[in-house]
Amino acid sequence: MSDSEQRQLHVPYREYNSHNSTNPATLVETDALVDLSVTPNSNVILANGQPLDLLPEVEFAPSLSVDQTTAIDSPGTDRESQPLLGRLELDVTYNRFPDDPQFSELVWQAECAIDNGIFPQRIYQGSSGSYFVKNPAGKIIGVFKPKDEEPYGRLNPKWTKWMHKLCCPCCFGRSCLIPNQGYLSEAGASLVDRKLGLGVVPNTRVVKLVSKTFNYVRIDREKARMKQAILDQFPAVASHFNRIGLPPKIGSFQLFVDGYKDADYWLRRWESEPPPPHLAKQFQLQFERLVVLDYIIRNTDRGNDNWLIKYSPGSPKNGTEGEVKIAAIDNGLAFPFKHPDSWRAYPYHWAWLSQAKLPFSETTRELVLPQLSDHNFVQDLCDDLYLLFKQDKGFDRHHYDKQMSVMRGQILNLQQALKDSKSPVQLVQMPAVIVEKAKGNGAPRLFSFSDTFTQRFQNKSPFFSWC
Ligand SMILES: Nc1ncnc2c1ncn2[C@@H]1O[C@H](COP(=O)(O)OP(=O)(O)OP(=O)(O)O)[C@@H](O)[C@H]1O
Ligand SMILES: [Mg+2]
Numbered sequence: 001m002s003d004s005e006q007r008q009l010h011v012p013y014r015e016y017n018s019h020n021s022t023n024p025a026t027l028v029e030t031d032a033l034v035d036l037s038v039t040p041n042s043n044v045i046l047a048n049g050q051p052l053d054l055l056p057e058v059e060f061a062p063s064l065s066v067d068q069t070t071a072i073d074s075p076g077t078d079r080e081s082q083p084l085l086g087r088l089e090l091d092v093t094y095n096r097f098p099d100d101p102q103f104s105e106l107v108w109q110a111e112c113a114i115d116n117g118i119f120p121q122r123i124y125q126g127s128s129g130s131y132f133v134k135n136p137a138g139k140i141i142g143v144f145k146p147k148d149e150e151p152y153g154r155l156n157p158k159w160t161k162w163m164h165k166l167c168c169p170c171c172f173g174r175s176c177l178i179p180n181q182g183y184l185s186e187a188g189a190s191l192v193d194r195k196l197g198l199g200v201v202p203n204t205r206v207v208k209l210v211s212k213t214f215n216y217v218r219i220d221r222e223k224a225r226m227k228q229a230i231l232d233q234f235p236a237v238a239s240h241f242n243r244i245g246l247p248p249k250i251g252s253f254q255l256f257v258d259g260y261k262d263a264d265y266w267l268r269r270w271e272s273e274p275p276p277p278h279l280a281k282q283f284q285l286q287f288e289r290l291v292v293l294d295y296i297i298r299n300t301d302r303g304n305d306n307w308l309i310k311y312s313p314g315s316p317k318n319g320t321e322g323e324v325k326i327a328a329i330d331n332g333l334a335f336p337f338k339h340p341d342s343w344r345a346y347p348y349h350w351a352w353l354s355q356a357k358l359p360f361s362e363t364t365r366e367l368v369l370p371q372l373s374d375h376n377f378v379q380d381l382c383d384d385l386y387l388l389f390k391q392d393k394g395f396d397r398h399h400y401d402k403q404m405s406v407m408r409g410q411i412l413n414l415q416q417a418l419k420d421s422k423s424p425v426q427l428v429q430m431p432a433v434i435v436e437k438a439k440g441n442g443a444p445r446l447f448s449f450s451d452t453f454t455q456r457f458q459n460k461s462p463f464f465s466w467c
Contacts, residue, residue, distance in 0.1 A: 094208045107207050107253060109135040110142060119213040120144055128156055128182070128332075129215050132256065144209055145332065146251035147392075150182045155215045174300055174333060176340050178399055182332030184389050186252035189297050189331030191388060195381055196296075196368055198289040200328045204254040206391065210246050220246055257327045260308035267304065267353070275313060279324050283309075286326040287355045288364040291348070291424045293328055296410050300346035301333035307350075335385075337402035339409075339432040348428055356424040365418050372415045378408065401437070409433035412455065 095107045110133045114120070118138055120131035129149025133142040148155045177185075183206060190204035212221075224246045231238035238244060275283065294302050307328050314322025333346075340346045350356055371377045382404045389400055412435055417427040434456045 097205060100203070100205075103203055103205060103255075106141055106255065107209075110144075110209065110253075112136050113138075114209070114211050119211045120209070121213065128153070131211075131213070133209070133253070140256045142256050143254045143329075144207070144251055145183055145186060145254075146209075146214060146249035147180065147183045148249060149215050149251075150180055150332065153180050155217065174336070174340075174344075174346070176336035176338050176346075177300065177333060178335075178337060178394075178396075178403075181389075181392055181394070183250065183252035184392055185297070185332045185334045186254060186330075187388055188335055188385055189293065189299075189328070190254070191384055192297055192381065193293055193328070195377075195384065196292065196371060198293055198367075200286065200289045200293060200326050201331065202255040202257050202327055202329065204252050204331075206250065206388070207253040208248040208250050209253070210248040212246060214246075214249055216246055252332070254329065257308065257310070257329075260310040260325075260327050262305050263307045263309050263326075264304040266309040266311050275311070275324065276322070279311075279313065279322050283324045283326075284355055284358065285361060285363055286324065287350070287353075288360055288424070289367075290326050290328055291350065291356070291427070292364065292368055292414065294334075294348050294350070295414050295424075295427060296407060297331065297334035298336050298339070298406055298410055299331060299334040299348065300336060300340060301330065302328075303349050306330040335403045336406055337399050339406060339434070348424075351425055351428050359421045359423045360418055365421075369415065369418045372411050372418075378411060382407070405434045405436040408435035409455070 095104070095111070097104045110120075113134050113136045116136055118134050118136060120133045123130045123132055123143070128151045129146060131144045131146075132140045133144045135141045146155075147153060150156060186204050187206045190201045193199065193201035194203075224244070227238065227241055227244045230241075231244055274280065290302075290307060293299075307326060310323070310325045310327070312320075312322050312324075314320040385404070385407075386400060389395055389403075409432065412433055413430045414427065416422075417430065436454055436456070438454045
């Protein structure tokens with residue numbers, strides 16, 4: 001290899017295998033959609049041709065309070081007789097997260113609001129079709145980014161991106177990223193944040209929503225109007241339609257955080273009015289968590305407008321200590337399948353801040369190092385991302401493996417930097433590493449502790465290192 005060194009590592013690796021699986025519910029890959037509402041007892045045929053007789057497990061979350069369960073189970077509005085904004089096409093398993101009842105409730109609130117005519121509102125400053133989603137009281141509760149309205153998505157409503165794509169097709173997008181999967185990157189960042197316990201990414205998951213304020217092609221709007229007219233005149237005929245209304249959109253749904261401002265705002269203010277030492281320390285710890293997140297997911301878009309800070313200085317007179325918190329938003333341009341190379345570097349803009357010059361704290365080291373050093377933890381993280389990413393129609397296993405190779409390389413560097421008490425600035429100067437599974441390891445296995453990974457250093461330096 002001309003521009004790279006190679007070295008062998010022995011680390012565990014788990015592989016999905018549709019044959020001989022002992023736990024089909026978690027390990028079998030299948031494209032079969034289980035529609036609980038229509039065929040509750042039908043046998044599902046798996047990708048390997050074998051029938052899956054098991055009914056899907058519906059878990060009841062025991063930790064739910066009576067109030068919470070009532071809120072989720074009782075619609076508040078009569079769902080069945082609501083104007084059908086495409087609901088029939090929604091798979092019942094979508095928008096419901098058994099492991100996260102609070103998030104399910106939040107999305108449920110958004111759906112109720114839409115049913116009651118309180119529609120998501122486009123965020124005008126962004127480069128894509130992103131929407132503030134409200135609850136039935138009209139309060140903003142989330143940010144929804146539909147896949148097909150992403151910067152280079154089919155229905156991106158912003159003419160600047162359209163011109164960009166038209167006039168300069170050879171350099172649109174980021175060559176190291178899988179195009180039009182920003183919504184998965186948003187949800188993936190939240191997954192990494194949750195798994196590591198960082199607490200800087202507002203909870204984000206993949207949901208399907210439908211609203212007339214989203215950007216649709218004219219034919220979809222016409223079709224929905226025509227079907228509605230048929231439903232009004234001939235309900236019996238309309239009962240044969242699969243869907244009445246606009247098609248639901250898949251996208252990322254992120255919890256809206258209140259009281260935060262663009263990081264730039266507070267960073268500038270603090271130049272003239274620095275925060276008290278205890279809050280500066282609190283900020284430093286939060287900042288390190290942002291660094292850990294961005295580095296692991298190899299975020300290519302972390303400008304100071306893509307993270308938010310909430311700051312209240314407190315008042316010694318009133319006995320309030322104050323608080324500072326970071327929210328890492330706009331994580332749609334992460335999880336590259338190769339390191340940025342010959343054209344643009346996409347640096348982490350926080351690397352220029354004074355906080356980045358201090359070595360990682362003991363607190364951060366204790367939080368993340370044991371997890372990152374645990375091969376099973378890293379493998380679990382990859383598995384969870386697999387389950388998330390594979391729901392995209394364009395999912396490609398080969399690309400996913402490459403994304404994980406980059407992520408494993410990042411984790412390896414971060415681990416070393418934490419052990420050596422390096423600073424974030426020193427971390428970003430470490431040579432980019434790729435950790436990939438060595439080829440020719442034999443037939444696919446379910447799980448093996450002896451698979452070999454190859455570690456490669458990428459020595460090619462970017463052409464433009466400032467952008
Ligand atoms: N979770 C959130 N909580 C609070 N405010 C948010 C949240 N997400 C986004 N915002 C606000 O909306 C603005 C636009 O969001 P975001 O940057 O994610 O959108 P975008 O369409 O991807 O834009 P671009 O890619 O051009 O930066 C942010 O600058 C921020 O003010
Ligand atoms: Mg942004």
